[in-house]
Amino acid sequence: MILGWRNFVHFFTSPGSSTSLLLNPFSHSQVYAIEASDIAVQASEVVKANNLSDKVIVIHERVEKVSIQEKVDVIISEWMGYMxxxxSMLSSVIFARDNWLKQGGLILPSHATLYMAPITHSERYSDSIDFWRDVYGIDMSVMLPLAKQCAFEEPSIETISAENVLTWPFVVKFVDCYTVTARELESITTKYNLTSMLRAPLHGFAFWFDAEFNGPSTFPSNNNLLSGSSTSDLYSNVYNNQRRQKAKSDQVLMLSTAPEDEPTHWQQTILYLYEPIEVIQDQTIEGSITLSQSRENPRFLNIHLEYSSGGRSFIKESIMR
Incomplete structure (x- = not known):
């Protein structure tokens, strides 16, 4: 995390990257680069090698244990995790914001939106499951229940395309880094009601996010998104508006991990169903999703998914460890 003050001061997490160095040659900034892992040692050597020790101070410690005596102008952190x-390191950003950010200061990224959408992925499902129906002429279909559990018990990190997505995306959570609290991240629950755009088997649900680099702004909460309407048209309007904002690069800078955009190392997170559901065009897919921090480790994620379609209802629970 980078913190900054004096003429322009930064607070930066994960100085293992070169960001803390890139900030300095163009300003008279003071930079505090805070990193809990041992890469901080190498980061310090890089700072020395570039004669920036007077401007970039690398602190090898957890953010929550650092003592900073002045307020900072900017907080920069790559806190986003899969899904x-x-x-996520967002709790550390919140701690830094509440303790050190000046009024009117900048947080980058400033906002993030988590989306989900039902998907179809016959090739992936077949590769993982149908193989066992005929293994070089041997019927091993008795292995199917175990194969499904092994293949789909936990979320999968992989890249899909826009063609895999069955409905308009749904906003699971909008995060305003200027106002979000640690408590509201402990458990997130929201209901969805979506409409399939084509006839295909429903194999699972995909999750991805956008991260925006901007100043403070307002965005409707999930409750406001749902009030008065829960149709796919509403979500498509929200999603399309954000797509248009992204296209206007002079207004907003946005990092997207969406299936229709260039792949990133975050890819998409897929929660596969044990049994596909055949859906037709305009068929409703509805339910609820709960994401909660694990008691075992707050950085782990418990997922509780309820989904119904075509008169059938199911529950899928999983843990991202």
Missing amino acids: LLYE
Whole structure:
């Protein structure tokens, strides 16, 4: 995490990257680069090698244990995890914001939105499951229950395309880094009601996120999104508005991990169903999703998914460890 003050001061997490160095040659900033892992040792050597020790101070410690005596102008942190919140460092950003950020200061990224959508992925399902129906002429279909459990018990990190997505995306959680609290991240629950755009087997649900780099702004809460309407048209309007904002690069800078955009190392997080559901065009897919921090480790994510379609209802529970 980078913290900054004096003429322009930064607070930066994960100085193992070169960001803390890139900030300095163009300003008279003071930079505090805070990193809990041992990469902080190498980061310190890089700072020395570039004669920036007077401007970039690398602190090898957890953010929550650091003592900073002045307020800072900017907080920069790459806190996003898979599915946005898995192994997330957002709680450290919140701690730094509440303790050190000046009024009117900047947080980057400033906002993030977690989306989900039902998907179809016959090739992936077949590769994992149908193989056992005929293994070089041997019927091993008795292995199917175990194969499904092994393949789909936990979320999968992989890249899909826009063609795999069955409905308009749904906003699971909007995060305003200027106002979000640690408590509201402990458990997130929201209901969804979506409409399939084509006839295909429903194999699971995909999750991805956008991260925006901007100043403080307002965005409707999930409750406001749901009030008055829960149709796919509402979610498509929200999603399309954000797509249009992204296209206007002079107004907003956005990192997208969506299936229709260039792949990133975050890819998409897929929660596969044990049994596919055949859906037709305009068929409703509804239910609820709960994401909660694990008591075992707050950076782990418990997932409770309820889904119904075509008169059938199911529950899928999983843990991202």
